[in-house]
Each structure stands twice: as C-alpha cells, then as structure tokens.
Amino acid sequence: MSSNQKLEDDASPYLHQTIEQLGFQDIPALFPEQGIKDSERESHTMAIIGVSIQVQDGHVVIDNGILQLTLSNPGGLVTGLRYMGMDNVLEVLNDEGNRGYWDVVWSEPQGPGIFDVIQGTQFEIIYEDENQVEVSFTRKWDPSFQGKLVPLNIDKRFVVLRGTSGFYTYAIYEHQAGWPDFDLGETRVAFKLRKDKFYYMAIADDRQRIMPMPDDRTPQRSQQLAYPEAVLLTNPINPDLKGEVDDKYQYSCENKDIKVHGWISFKPPVGFWQITPSDEFRTGGPVKQNLTSHVGPTTLAMFFSAHYAGDDLVPRFRNGEYWKKVFGPVFIYLNSPLDGTDPQPFWEDAKSQASIEVASWPYVFPVSEDFQKSEQRGSVTGRLLVRDRFIDENDVYANAAFVGMALPGEAGSWQRESKGYQFWTRTDDVGNFSITNVRTGDYNLYAWVPGFIGDYKLDMTITVTSGSQIDLGDLVYEPPRDGPTLWEIGIPDRSAAEFFAPDPNPKYVNRLYVDHPDRFRQYGLWERYADLYSDSDLIYTVGVSDYTKDWFFAQVTRKTGDKSYQATTWQIKFQVDDIDQTGIYKLRVALASATLSELQIRFNDSTASPPHFTTKLIGRDNAIARHGIHGLYWLFNIDVKSEWLLQGDNTIYLTQARSQSPFQGIMYDYIRMEGPPGQ
Structure with a gap:
C-alpha cells in the first residue's frame, strides 16, 4: 500500500478482531443503560487533585485525578487515555503507533507523497507543578535524513492542567535556512477510538448519528463506489444501516465552523471531543473545508490539507527559506454527563466547553516562547463600506462581511496562502470589525462581502507589534462593476x-x-x-x-x-x-x-x-x-x-x-x- 493510500484509508477496518466477537448487542439503541453510578461519577469528578507525572521505561504517564494520559517515550504517541472507568478510550486493538498521533504528508519537489507518523527522539519535561505539566517530544532533522524524513525540526507538546477534563497538544515546526526544498501536503492530529464503545458521532447540531462500524467498510460488508473513500453498506453489522453510503467527506466542515466534534460512548457514558479554539494556524481562510470525525471511530484536528483546494494550497519551500509555525494548541475534552443515556447532554456540554476555550484564546499556559500570549499581540479595527452606485447612490454598510489579516499578497490571495497565520472576523450590521489577538508581523487586510462579487484588499502593509491597537477608520470596497x-x-x-x-x-x-x-x-x-x-x-x-x-x-x-x-x-x-x-x-x-x-x-x-x-x-x-x-x-x-x-x-x-x-x-x-x- 502506498503512503497516499494509507492516508486516504485511515478509516479502514481493524482486522484484528471482529465486531461479532465484541458483541453487537452492546450497541445502544435509544436508551442504553448507564455504565457508571451517579454517586461514583460525582465523587470522581469532585476529586480535583494536583497534576503528577511518572516517567517510565518507554512511557510517560500524566495524571490529574480526572484522566490519565499515557504517551510513548520518546516517541510522543498517545497510547492511552483513561477516563471514568474506561481504562483506555483509544483503540486497544491497534498497535501503539495507531491510536493518537501527529502526522505529516510531505514530498520532495515533484516526488511522491510520503506519509509519516511523527515520532520524537528526545523527551523533556518542560514544566511541572501541581497545577500544570507540559512535556515535549522533539525530532531534530539533519542531512542524514534527507529523502527519509521531512526536513523539519518538530517539537510536539502535551499539556495537562489541574481540574481539567482533557489535555492540550500543540507543535512547533521549523525549517532552517539552507535545508532541502520540500512540499508539505498535510499535517494533523489523529485519534482512533475504541470501536466497541464509540458508535455515536456529532459534528454539528443537525449532523449527528449512530455511525457504521469500521468493519462495515470491508469488501465482505460493502461495495466500493466510484470515489475510493465512498462505500455502499451491503451487509453492515447494524442492519438499520444497510443500503446507506459511508464517505468521510460527507462530514467535512468549513474552518469557521470546526470548533468541536467527536464521539459518544453510552456504556460507559464517555464523550470524546476535539476542540479547536482558533483558526489562526489553519490555512486557506474561514471557508476552507476540512475533515472532522468519521468512521473509525476517528477524530481529526486538521491544520494543513489540500482538500477542496488542490495543489494551490500546498506550501512549497524553496531555495532554503526559513519557516517556523506553531500549530495549536487544540484541546481534547472528555465528558460524562449525569444523563448518560441521551447524546444531547454530551453534545451541549461539549459546545459549552468549546465556548470556554474560544473565550480563553490565546491561552496563557503554553510554555513555548513561540506561542504568543495576549499581551504580546495586537489588534486592528475599522469599518467597511461598499460603494456600488448602480445599487445605491450612497455607500452601504458591509454587513456580515469577512475581514481578515493574512500574509501580504494580491487581493484574494488569502484563500491560497499556506505558510503564515490568518485572523478573521465578521462585521456587524453597520460594517464595524475588530480583529483581536493578532500575532506580531506584517500583514495585508483582506475582505469579501456576501452579496457582492470580488475581493477587497487594503493597499498598505500593516505591521502589528506587541500591544498595538490599529484603527483603520472607514474603508470602502468598490466591487467590480461597469454598468447596470x-x-x-x-x-x-x-x-x-x-x-x-x-x-x-x-x-x-x-x-x-x-x-x-x-x-x-x-x-x-x-x-x-x-x-x-x-x-x-x-x-x-x-x-x-x-x-x-x-x-x-x-x-x-x-x-x-x-x-x-x-x-x-x-x-x-x-x-x-x-x-x-x-x-x-x-x-x-x-x-x-x-x-x-x-x-x-x-x-x-x-x-x-x-x-x-x-x-x-x-x-x-x-x-x-x-x-x-x-x-x-x-x-x-x-x-x-x-x-x-x-x-x-x-x-x-x-x-x-x-x-x-x-x-x-x-x-x-x-x-x-x-x-x-x-x-
């Protein structure tokens, strides 16, 4: 199997054990039994203790009394996640390298794509006290790896906080000056959950359901359709799904809407959620589409991808250019509401937690100096108007317009921009906008207005410095128009x-x-x-x-x-x-x-x-x-x-x-x- 096939087939079945052996009768219908007594849950969640870390031979275990996170040492792969009576929410039938991991798809110029699960080679405790543990797993590149590993220094970080029902992960990628040219097709964080527990997936208020099993995608149970990721379920384990199509791209979302998504187990009642509080480290702007969760059960945090864009959105590093970027942090949240028989409390609680994470951005706790805190950033405000004399003699308010900061380029270049950070907001009903917590650097301001064609760009470079508050005043967009x-x-x-x-x-x-x-x-x-x-x-x-x-x-x-x-x-x-x-x-x-x-x-x-x-x-x-x-x-x-x-x-x-x-x-x-x- 090629690297690209492996990437596309990440929802493929795990053949080590069949669902029949696990017992399909345990899949909940409308009212599954509750797996943990309310008294046990209350005593467990109330026991907020300090964060501890144990460094073992081959593993690192971080525990805050609510969950226990196990990472391979020095690889930095997520091998175990214990929560609420479930010894491991990750797929125990998979080997340790296929449970929770950062990965990349990269290539040398004009070369084939190479899929790489990022394995660290050095482990370090960055910070440790009773309130927080942050650990690092680094992989340094040197010329002996040319053609074998992506030419990046990669530092994967994991953070566990006291009293928090989840953990954070982020990474710093660095391409040093003079290093080989390469293309970076994709990078993400992936989690494979237990297929005997997690059947119910939710990615939006109106996009949630009991999902097929990974085994349903085998040739014995499905028919591959014209597009490789799509299968027709011909003999699914859950007979209610017979005749349906499963395709992971049916669950894609726009960046601006990917705040929380994940899976629910009803026995025991455990929700697993991937929360992305900011889009600043994603490429392609607010309406770029990405994968979310899909059959596996799989949950993804996508950072780079060419999906719904193609090669235009693949960053190409040439002539030894220097590049550095922080991806994340993203938050892996686990919950177990008192009513563990209904998916709605799980989902509503996850959405509430996502709102908390968004309001907390940029986080104060990451130790890396490469992650800028709020006081190190700046803001840009203004008001956007639209001038189209064939519609109105007066300038009109750019209502609900998308306004953003991205690397300098031509008007509209933000949708193909793939190396820097982007910061977007929507205007209010009178065209006012405020873009806060912008990382320091040089940007152009871009916009597009629903109801009008074309792209706006302010013809000046905006330099954001720490603490700067830049008011641009009234800006006027004149969309393309020659006549009535x-x-x-x-x-x-x-x-x-x-x-x-x-x-x-x-x-x-x-x-x-x-x-x-x-x-x-x-x-x-x-x-x-x-x-x-x-x-x-x-x-x-x-x-x-x-x-x-x-x-x-x-x-x-x-x-x-x-x-x-x-x-x-x-x-x-x-x-x-x-x-x-x-x-x-x-x-x-x-x-x-x-x-x-x-x-x-x-x-x-x-x-x-x-x-x-x-x-x-x-x-x-x-x-x-x-x-x-x-x-x-x-x-x-x-x-x-x-x-x-x-x-x-x-x-x-x-x-x-x-x-x-x-x-x-x-x-x-x-x-x-x-x-x-x-x-």
Missing part, C-alpha cells in the same frame, strides 16, 4: 448552495442528509444530472426560469459508456431590446468550484472557434466528488462586444470542455450581465 445589471443568476456568496441539488439515487443514500439543509452532501449527485437531462443539456431562460429549481448545482460531464464521458453545454437565453453599438457589455462569472475544468463561453454561436472566452484548464479542488458545494473561488470579468449580441433573443453557451472523468466540472457562484456604463 441586465440580469443575474444566483447569489454572490462563493457557494453553489442556492442552486438545485437533486435527490440522490435511492441506491446511494446517507439518511442523515434526507430533508437536510445540506442535501448536497449526498453521494453521487453528479450522476443525477444525466438522469434529469437525459436528451439535452440545461437551458435557462432569464425572467422565466428559477435558479433554485432550474440551475443544476454543478456543471458536470455526461456519461456515454462504461468509462467514457462527454462535455456538456448549458444555455442562458435572454433578450436585449436595444443594443448599444458603441459600448462594451460585461459578463461577470463567479465560480464556486473547479476541478480539472475549462469553461468556454460563446455568444449566439455554439460553434465559434476559438470561443469568445475560455478559462483554459483550471482547478483541482474536487468539491464535486467530495460533496463540498464549493472549493476555491474564481472570478472572470469578460468584455462582451456589441457585435456578439442580437436585437431581441440571445443565447450564451457555457461549455465545460474537459471530459475524461465524472468528477470534472464546475460549480457556479453567480453570473451577471451588465450593460455598457452609459446605459
């Missing part, structure tokens, strides 16, 4: 969610997403296009059609044989009463996603060669196959010559010309036709 709107399709919000997402093929249903706002997360919706448009492609008539019903959420290829596909051409029909022969019209096309695609646009001539406009080959975000409703944002502003238009009826032909697979395609965000400026 003749017609528009969709909502400019960088998502295709407002368009028509069909019901799934009845053979490929995930019942969680039936009658769910996120209906686009169902498997195989790309195949439904040909079912709905079997004889001809989509035709949309301005003023008659309704984009919520008549505009398919993705322009995909059409299957014509077992392994052959053809390009599709959509049409937009509209009328122009009077053509301004001296003016230039403008077509604005905003894409929410592109995967190895080429959008060709022609006006009133479906065979024009070359096309009037082409994006050429763009995109590798794979959002169609991974049920993401958006990937990277693209905006194309196309000059439309008056001679391309006709008095009266007109047709725009939109061709997605690349057709080697079912997953090539685009998602539209918004399309607008503008008249000449003088109209």
Whole structure:
C-alpha cells in the first residue's frame, strides 16, 4: 500500500478482531443503560487533585485525578487515555503507533507523497507543578535524513492542567535556512477510538448519528463506489444501516465552523471531543473545508490539507527559506454527563466547553516562547463600506462581511496562502470589525462581502507589534462593476448552495442528509444530472426560469459508456431590446468550484472557434466528488462586444470542455450581465 493510500484509508477496518466477537448487542439503541453510578461519577469528578507525572521505561504517564494520559517515550504517541472507568478510550486493538498521533504528508519537489507518523527522539519535561505539566517530544532533522524524513525540526507538546477534563497538544515546526526544498501536503492530529464503545458521532447540531462500524467498510460488508473513500453498506453489522453510503467527506466542515466534534460512548457514558479554539494556524481562510470525525471511530484536528483546494494550497519551500509555525494548541475534552443515556447532554456540554476555550484564546499556559500570549499581540479595527452606485447612490454598510489579516499578497490571495497565520472576523450590521489577538508581523487586510462579487484588499502593509491597537477608520470596497445589471443568476456568496441539488439515487443514500439543509452532501449527485437531462443539456431562460429549481448545482460531464464521458453545454437565453453599438457589455462569472475544468463561453454561436472566452484548464479542488458545494473561488470579468449580441433573443453557451472523468466540472457562484456604463 502506498503512503497516499494509507492516508486516504485511515478509516479502514481493524482486522484484528471482529465486531461479532465484541458483541453487537452492546450497541445502544435509544436508551442504553448507564455504565457508571451517579454517586461514583460525582465523587470522581469532585476529586480535583494536583497534576503528577511518572516517567517510565518507554512511557510517560500524566495524571490529574480526572484522566490519565499515557504517551510513548520518546516517541510522543498517545497510547492511552483513561477516563471514568474506561481504562483506555483509544483503540486497544491497534498497535501503539495507531491510536493518537501527529502526522505529516510531505514530498520532495515533484516526488511522491510520503506519509509519516511523527515520532520524537528526545523527551523533556518542560514544566511541572501541581497545577500544570507540559512535556515535549522533539525530532531534530539533519542531512542524514534527507529523502527519509521531512526536513523539519518538530517539537510536539502535551499539556495537562489541574481540574481539567482533557489535555492540550500543540507543535512547533521549523525549517532552517539552507535545508532541502520540500512540499508539505498535510499535517494533523489523529485519534482512533475504541470501536466497541464509540458508535455515536456529532459534528454539528443537525449532523449527528449512530455511525457504521469500521468493519462495515470491508469488501465482505460493502461495495466500493466510484470515489475510493465512498462505500455502499451491503451487509453492515447494524442492519438499520444497510443500503446507506459511508464517505468521510460527507462530514467535512468549513474552518469557521470546526470548533468541536467527536464521539459518544453510552456504556460507559464517555464523550470524546476535539476542540479547536482558533483558526489562526489553519490555512486557506474561514471557508476552507476540512475533515472532522468519521468512521473509525476517528477524530481529526486538521491544520494543513489540500482538500477542496488542490495543489494551490500546498506550501512549497524553496531555495532554503526559513519557516517556523506553531500549530495549536487544540484541546481534547472528555465528558460524562449525569444523563448518560441521551447524546444531547454530551453534545451541549461539549459546545459549552468549546465556548470556554474560544473565550480563553490565546491561552496563557503554553510554555513555548513561540506561542504568543495576549499581551504580546495586537489588534486592528475599522469599518467597511461598499460603494456600488448602480445599487445605491450612497455607500452601504458591509454587513456580515469577512475581514481578515493574512500574509501580504494580491487581493484574494488569502484563500491560497499556506505558510503564515490568518485572523478573521465578521462585521456587524453597520460594517464595524475588530480583529483581536493578532500575532506580531506584517500583514495585508483582506475582505469579501456576501452579496457582492470580488475581493477587497487594503493597499498598505500593516505591521502589528506587541500591544498595538490599529484603527483603520472607514474603508470602502468598490466591487467590480461597469454598468447596470441586465440580469443575474444566483447569489454572490462563493457557494453553489442556492442552486438545485437533486435527490440522490435511492441506491446511494446517507439518511442523515434526507430533508437536510445540506442535501448536497449526498453521494453521487453528479450522476443525477444525466438522469434529469437525459436528451439535452440545461437551458435557462432569464425572467422565466428559477435558479433554485432550474440551475443544476454543478456543471458536470455526461456519461456515454462504461468509462467514457462527454462535455456538456448549458444555455442562458435572454433578450436585449436595444443594443448599444458603441459600448462594451460585461459578463461577470463567479465560480464556486473547479476541478480539472475549462469553461468556454460563446455568444449566439455554439460553434465559434476559438470561443469568445475560455478559462483554459483550471482547478483541482474536487468539491464535486467530495460533496463540498464549493472549493476555491474564481472570478472572470469578460468584455462582451456589441457585435456578439442580437436585437431581441440571445443565447450564451457555457461549455465545460474537459471530459475524461465524472468528477470534472464546475460549480457556479453567480453570473451577471451588465450593460455598457452609459446605459
């Protein structure tokens, strides 16, 4: 098995022992029995003692009276986590290197991806008293490791606090000047929980359920579908799940929404939660999508990944550049509410704890000087307005706009930025914003406003110093606009969610997403296009059609044989009463996603060669196959010559010309036709 296959298959079954041997009858239904008496739980949680550490031969054990954390020595792998009568919440059937760990996927330039579970080579107690223990597991790089280990110094830290029902982990990565070039495709923290205990997964108020078992993904119990991570459950251990699709990408979330997710055991009643209190160390901005929890039972804290973005978001280190970054801390929280028979108290308590962690950011306890505390950071405030004279003669408030600080670059570069820190907030209803606890450094300020196309960038470099409070005053964003709107399709919000997402093929249903706002997360919706448009492609008539019903959420290829596909051409029909022969019209096309695609646009001539406009080959975000409703944002502003238009009826032909697979395609965000400026 290749390294990449191992990474993608991290929810694969553990074959050491079957669920039948463990006893499927122990899977709780609606009202499982409570495994620990309330009196025992109360006495246990009330016994808040000091934190202690024991250094053993091959292991380090940290105990605060609520939980006991066991780490391999000097590897720094999480091998044991004892809590509330459960000797180990991690999968005891796995070897110690496959329970809880930091990992990376890296490569030499143009080389294959290498999956590496990070093993420390040196252990050190950084801080120890009755209130806190912080330990470090480091792995230093030297030239003898070239081609074998990622050229980084890595310092993994674990922190246990007194009276805290959980532990923290963070890491410092450093690429020293002059070290070899490399690409860093992914890094994360992964936890594999006991499959005989943790059946119920929760990642949002409306996204939680009893999940399939890892054994259900074996060939004996499932059928692999067109995309490797997706399987159809043909003979699952829990018969209620028969006929459903399991795919870890169905449980992805945007960065801004990944605050808490995890799993629940009902016997004994234990919740395991991964809490991420800040997005500052993640790449790609607030709407970048990442994996969360999925069948395993597996829980992830994602920091770097190319998911829903492709190679554009893979950091490439060249010419021996120096780089250093702190990832985390993230918090692993365990809970056991008095009512251990209902998932809701577990979830509500985990959400409350996540709110506490967010309010406590940046933490005061990390010992590393590389993690800046609140007093070392600065803040940036201001107000954002939008100026579009074709909508309002006056500047309007940028309500609910995303405003952020990221490394200097071009407007919109933040969504592909992958090496620095990012700090984002939302404006209030009058456009005010406050970005607090910004690490020191040089930044550009970026923004985008739902309801308006394009990206804002303040044309100055902002230097944040310790304690600085920078007030930028009123800022004005002028979105792309040349003339009045003749017609528009969709909502400019960088998502295709407002368009028509069909019901799934009845053979490929995930019942969680039936009658769910996120209906686009169902498997195989790309195949439904040909079912709905079997004889001809989509035709949309301005003023008659309704984009919520008549505009398919993705322009995909059409299957014509077992392994052959053809390009599709959509049409937009509209009328122009009077053509301004001296003016230039403008077509604005905003894409929410592109995967190895080429959008060709022609006006009133479906065979024009070359096309009037082409994006050429763009995109590798794979959002169609991974049920993401958006990937990277693209905006194309196309000059439309008056001679391309006709008095009266007109047709725009939109061709997605690349057709080697079912997953090539685009998602539209918004399309607008503008008249000449003088109209």
